[in-house]
Amino acid sequence: MNRQGPSQVGPDLNLPLNPTEYLRESILPRYIRDPKSIRAWESSKMPGFGPETLSDEDIANVVAYLKEMAAEKIPHGLISPFAWVSELMN
């Protein structure tokens, strides 16, 4: 999120676009629950989150958080103040 992580496993969920900006409101919760029901290819790695892990309310809260973050992108080209953390971790 906002380049605070190295995005080596999954995509940055805010840059260049946040999923709430390109996935329809009804699709994102389904994607979090069962990614392969939305996009499926052999090597896709995103795990799905069953109701025993994330309730519908939890997913609604995750989507609300993502929506909030979409309005708080770091400007293009700026490095996150926390980038040095991921440098240390590499």
Ligand code: HEM
């Ligand atoms: C609630 C937590 C999470 C949310 C909201 C989330 C959301 C997303 C979204 C929206 C995409 C992009 C979909 C697209 O544009 O095609 C994505 C892709 C991806 N995510 Fe997640 N993700 C979460 C947790 C995780 C976890 C725990 C992992 C890995 C252990 C992960 C790994 C990936 C990977 C590898 C991709 C690239 C597509 C693929 O290979 O399946 N995500 N995620």
